[in-house]
Amino acid sequence: MIRKTCDNCKMHSYGSNESKKWICPYCQNDISHVKAEGATNVVLFNRTTLFDKRKK
Numbered sequence: 252m253i254r255k256t257c258d259n260c261k262m263h264s265y266g267s268n269e270s271k272k273w274i275c276p277y278c279q280n281d282i283s284h285v286k287a288e289g290a291t292n293v294v295l296f297n298r299t300t301l302f303d304k305r306k307k
């Protein structure tokens with residue numbers, strides 16, 4: 252899963268494929284050119300951090 256931040260309304264939208272045309276669901280802006288972030292990696296990192304804190 253990847254995430255893009257709209258350069259018009261600054262809202263985040265999520266998808267699975269960066270290569271296809273990507274329209275912001277909030278303002279209908281074409282954000283196909285915006286660099287995608289790995290949303291899945293961010294979630295996994297946060298979960299790992301929480302788990303480590305619980306163990307200590």
Ligand SMILES: [Zn+2]
Nearest residue numbers: 257260275278
């Ligand atoms: Zn937008």
